[in-house]
Amino acid sequence: MANEKTPVEKTPVTLLGLGAMGAALGRTWLDAGHPLTVWNRTPGKTDALAAYGAEVADSAAEAVAASRLVIVCLLDDASVGEALADADLTGKDLVNLTTGTPAEARERARWAEERGARFLDGGIMAIPPMIGVPESGGYIFYSGPRALFDEHRATLAVPTGTSYAGEGPGHASLQDVALLSAMTGMTGGILHAFALVRGEEDIAPKEFAPLLSGWLTAMALAVDQTAAQLESGDYTEGVVSNLAMMTAGNATLLRTAEEQGVSTELIAPFTDLMAARLAEGGHDGESVTGIVDMLRHK
Template identity: 35%
Template sequence: MTNNHAAVTVIGLGAMGAKMAETFLAAGHPTTVWNRTPGRATHLIAAGASEAATAAEAVAASNLIVISQLDYAAMDDSLQGVDISGRVLVNLSSDSPDRLRQSSRRATERGATLITAGIMVPPPGIGQPGAYSFYSGPREALETHKPVLEALGRVDHVGTDPGLSMIYYQAMINLFCTTLVSYFYSAALLGAAGISAEQSRPYAAALLADLTDDGPMGFLKILAAEIDSGSYPGEENNLHMMAVGSEHIVQAFAQAGLDTTMPAALAALFARTDADGHGLEGFSSMIETIRKPAR
């Protein structure tokens, strides 16, 4: 059987794992599935999957084992006592970077190879244009199974350190979540003044477009260059001015009778950066404070 139609086992049939199994089946891969809680595989069996009775049976069915569970402890529990020697485990579950490193060492001790991964789309996006995942671990093992994994989306190998995939994943999820929560706060502030989310949406969209524009004036491009160079010019827009403005934002939320948790946290970060002597530097100098956690 060629790699283009190689067999794969999927362990974990929550929304993410079930969609992965569906996607492998649709791409022509013989797919074995197993879930700790029975009864999750009915629709997959109807689509052509084979349901294993035990985790050991599931692992024995394929050289490639794709895992999508709550965390890495779930993998350890599922595979306890199972012979995984010679198998390549690709775990797309969430956990801490150090936990991934520990699991990689344990897998090696048991004769298996662990490739860690973070998938950057929700279940409906799996296998769709634009879908991708961060992978880290042994490149050779990943390359061997890349044709199968590409059914899920683009395969981005970010390094051999098993923790790197989760660092990339969590960095992007942090950006995603904090951006959206910031939007919720802004929508609430405007809503308190009788302005609908739809009325303000074009302004939010234009601001996000300015942030991500790849031209010479794109904010992210400018800030990334400043961070990498360690130079934070503030002649035109210094951090002290932003620190003062951030306090005004907190006051606006308080006066509107809204929660101030996120605006207050941002104002505190600005204040610490200002107190650390970066007041006359630019906005990006805040990264120096982030690199030195508050004691």
């Protein structure tokens, strides 16, 4: 009939690596109608996706040959090199979602280009249950040639949101690790806070939790203030609690931990840096933003 629409052909995808994250990614491409070829070092992990319609390759090289777009989600950078050692990458578009460092991403990009492939690096800001759930807020950083990202954006956006991090192949990994590092520091503070109240019978963790999450949410405004100060170079801009005041207050934090029988090893490195910054002189009225410079100079 004249008004019938021709089905849009879905981009075939090859997926190497079917751990928890890889399996979640693969299921979303199958759900969206993309032909999917999979490979995993442990063959048994391919069964679930095979039952759902994926083609299973006997080797990574065979899987790579099946599709132009090759997604890699393996344990580490070394496993990427091992898996693709015998694969012909000529004319392939290689998207590496394996967690690694910026330097590894840059080197892997050179490695791929030498073998005739175009390369995007990725940093996954999500956990497996967030994949395929648009409202979860998960996304993946991508870095490398903008034209290559744009070409595959629709396919890459199937599992979760996308965020283009720039032309430099290491940018996705760098921003991924920077955000994870911030989470690590925050988690340390959360654990220290719970440790302080843990011994009090009349302060239940579930009652303390909303106080803690509410306070952290309110204090998240410091992120924007820090960015503004770094941009302007004025570390006194908008300061309410200055470095001298905060450093003096740290003594109470440390004494309270001692009184509660709690180790200070999660917070002492930061309080020590604050004291060192203050001791340099001339920084009394600043925020803690200057510690960024101290860290860069170490």
